[in-house]
Amino acid sequence: MATPAISLTNVTKLxxxxxxxxxxxxxxxxxxxxLVKKLRPEETFQALKNVSFDVAKGQTMGVIGRNGSGKSTAxxxxxxxxxxxxxxxxxxxxxxxxxxxxxxFHPEISGRENVFINGIMxxxxxxxxxxxxxxIVEFAELTEFIDAPVKTYSxxxxxxxxxxxxxxxxPDVLLVDEVLAVGDEGFTHKCLDKFGEFKRRNKTxxxxxxxxxxxxxxxxxxxWLDHGDKRGQGDPTRVVGAYMTDVERQEEQLLAAGDAKAKxxxxxxxxxxxxxxxxxxxxxxxxMSRATEGRWGSGGVEITQVTLQNDHGETTHIFxxxxxxxxxxxxxxxxxxxxxxxxxxxxxxxGVCVYxxxxxxxxxxxxxxDGAAEIALVIDALDLVEGTYKLDVAAxxxxxxxxxxxxxxxxxxxxxxxxxxGIYRPKHSWKFDGGVKFRLKT
Amino acid sequence: MxxxxxxxxxYRGLIQSLVARELKARYxxxxxxxxxxxxxxxxxxxxxxxxFAVIMPADPKAQxxxxxxxxxxxxxxxxxxxxxxxxxxSALISGGNLIKKVLFxxxxxxxxxxxxxxxxxxxxxxxxxxxxxxxxHYPDWNELGWFPVVVLIQLIxxxxxxxxxxxxxxxxxxxxxxxxxxxxxxxxxxPIIYSYKMDTVAGFIGYFRWNPFFHLAVSYQEILFxxxxxxxxxxxxxxxxxxILTFFAGYWLFDRLRDSFAEAV
Numbered sequence: 001m002a003t004p005a006i007s008l009t010n011v012t013k014l015x016x017x018x019x020x021x022x023x024x025x026x027x028x029x030x031x032x033x034x035l036v037k038k039l040r041p042e043e044t045f046q047a048l049k050n051v052s053f054d055v056a057k058g059q060t061m062g063v064i065g066r067n068g069s070g071k072s073t074a075x076x077x078x079x080x081x082x083x084x085x086x087x088x089x090x091x092x093x094x095x096x097x098x099x100x101x102x103x104x105f106h107p108e109i110s111g112r113e114n115v116f117i118n119g120i121m122x123x124x125x126x127x128x129x130x131x132x133x134x135x136i137v138e139f140a141e142l143t144e145f146i147d148a149p150v151k152t153y154s155x156x157x158x159x160x161x162x163x164x165x166x167x168x169x170x171p172d173v174l175l176v177d178e179v180l181a182v183g184d185e186g187f188t189h190k191c192l193d194k195f196g197e198f199k200r201r202n203k204t205x206x207x208x209x210x211x212x213x214x215x216x217x218x219x220x221x222x223x224w225l226d227h228g229d230k231r232g233q234g235d236p237t238r239v240v241g242a243y244m245t246d247v248e249r250q251e252e253q254l255l256a257a258g259d260a261k262a263k264x265x266x267x268x269x270x271x272x273x274x275x276x277x278x279x280x281x282x283x284x285x286x287x288m289s290r291a292t293e294g295r296w297g298s299g300g301v302e303i304t305q306v307t308l309q310n311d312h313g314e315t316t317h318i319f320x321x322x323x324x325x326x327x328x329x330x331x332x333x334x335x336x337x338x339x340x341x342x343x344x345x346x347x348x349x350x351g352v353c354v355y356x357x358x359x360x361x362x363x364x365x366x367x368x369x370d371g372a373a374e375i376a377l378v379i380d381a382l383d384l385v386e387g388t389y390k391l392d393v394a395a396x397x398x399x400x401x402x403x404x405x406x407x408x409x410x411x412x413x414x415x416x417x418x419x420x421x422g423i424y425r426p427k428h429s430w431k432f433d434g435g436v437k438f439r440l441k442t
Numbered sequence: 443m444x445x446x447x448x449x450x451x452x453y454r455g456l457i458q459s460l461v462a463r464e465l466k467a468r469y470x471x472x473x474x475x476x477x478x479x480x481x482x483x484x485x486x487x488x489x490x491x492x493x494f495a496v497i498m499p500a501d502p503k504a505q506x507x508x509x510x511x512x513x514x515x516x517x518x519x520x521x522x523x524x525x526x527x528x529x530x531x532s533a534l535i536s537g538g539n540l541i542k543k544v545l546f547x548x549x550x551x552x553x554x555x556x557x558x559x560x561x562x563x564x565x566x567x568x569x570x571x572x573x574x575x576x577x578x579h580y581p582d583w584n585e586l587g588w589f590p591v592v593v594l595i596q597l598i599x600x601x602x603x604x605x606x607x608x609x610x611x612x613x614x615x616x617x618x619x620x621x622x623x624x625x626x627x628x629x630x631x632x633p634i635i636y637s638y639k640m641d642t643v644a645g646f647i648g649y650f651r652w653n654p655f656f657h658l659a660v661s662y663q664e665i666l667f668x669x670x671x672x673x674x675x676x677x678x679x680x681x682x683x684x685x686i687l688t689f690f691a692g693y694w695l696f697d698r699l700r701d702s703f704a705e706a707v
Contacts, residue, residue, distance in 0.1 A: 081543070081544070082701070103539055103542075108466075108467040113463060113466070117463055121540075
């Protein structure tokens, strides 16, 4: 490895809370005469715990992690805005931090004057700014408006100008904190091109982002922070993979807990609702779009358990687009039943029924059900776009009168690396012919 | 601390542009624009002149005539001082966004408020010169050489005090409100709208001497207004030493608290 451009060694950062200090404390602080000593915090929060990593010169490092994992703190430490509580942060070369774009802009004065002041603040000399001024303005796409006061700018214009100034500082080390969301698609590409140019010129980039795809495509290495701990470092694909697995595991726990709660709630309501007898099926159907979670029915057939399984037969709540999914119903009939239908429906977050089916419409004529049984709907490939979905499962008579209806009680989440939109993702591919050419997206 | 002071010198370009921006931005969007720098003190002085020349004229022994020139020579430096303190003490809080996001010496913010108020002070001197011509009352030309020295002493003193206050205000927001009241008290405790030559003042002179701004105000008045020698000259070394001491005390405390700013503002 070449000499590190950024080096963190056993860095710990405690955030102090100076909250709740009242005037009485100032008075007593003044009276006792040890003001500096009195400024000790009452509470601390550990934002980074003994974190070490190096970024070699010319490398692009992605920093990923959940909100509150210490990413931004790490960036601020590297930028020198805050000091580590213990440990050493060393950076070689000029730093430019794209942390808050246009942080120093004054709304009343023109874009032109702000470019100069912001540039000087970021460490450029007046002459450097003069040389790069046209380039900056052009990059920000603000040629027409550069002499208007900044308060008249839209937030996009504001951000673009801030970004343009910061990127033209020509740093050796560029720190980027989640700023690629500043402009429209075109501007984002321009920023990425600029980053690419930095990479080619052997500059070091540290990128803090939630855009995992960007980390995979763009970074040479990735660091994963979690609650102030370093959980992983290395090849971006591997680290991102590990991070996503962890996120899914946590979501899984959350969804499982949610399901358990829904079942308990619904169970309570059925217990009281049971004696009132069957609910009119037509009414339910009419009310479908407004329906909320719940459970009802006469109870002749009881759905005792609903599980979602992946292709390994494991119970889970997270699936990837295109994966096989099995919806398994454990049912029980206390007395033999002859008239029964089992149905399953999938709803998306907007309450749109994505798909619904039952045993009857798919030509399974009911014969007998006695005691415990297991019904499974096997979906070979669930081609849904990313999102959260809910399930209706039901056991009812042929005429629709429910034995046991579970309304939106089960939640699962679809994950996809492709951010396509809509509901359904048909199996597809792109084919090109003639005078059209594409290149790999960076 | 010394290292940080050296860094500050490297940032003088930024200080310069920020002062320019401050001045430009202050009157941007107002009709009279920069003329407010003149209008504000003019209005103030016309009221004071009316009250103290017509309503309750001063004892002729106090030698405060022409009253506009007398008051202006004390009021201008006071306005610079008090405005700097008021704005400067909250400079770190209002610039909090910058301190949290951009790496630059935080002391620049309070210093810029002192300097931009100093520009107003200098512009005010033009009005004072106008009044001098109008009233045919001129200062002793050979004493005028001391004027920049007094200004420098005031500058160093004010910067030191503002650094101290701004650093403390980050942690104790009450200081801002407290300061407004202290300044009112301080204003009347300083011979600005009355003359230190009055007998009633002479009785308390021992107390007055503990007021740092007393020495500044008297120096300005002796240089710009009163004829006769610059009698307060003997206090000048004490004032210089005091202001330098204040500066280092303020800077020391500022430096000690520096690391807490990004988190506490």
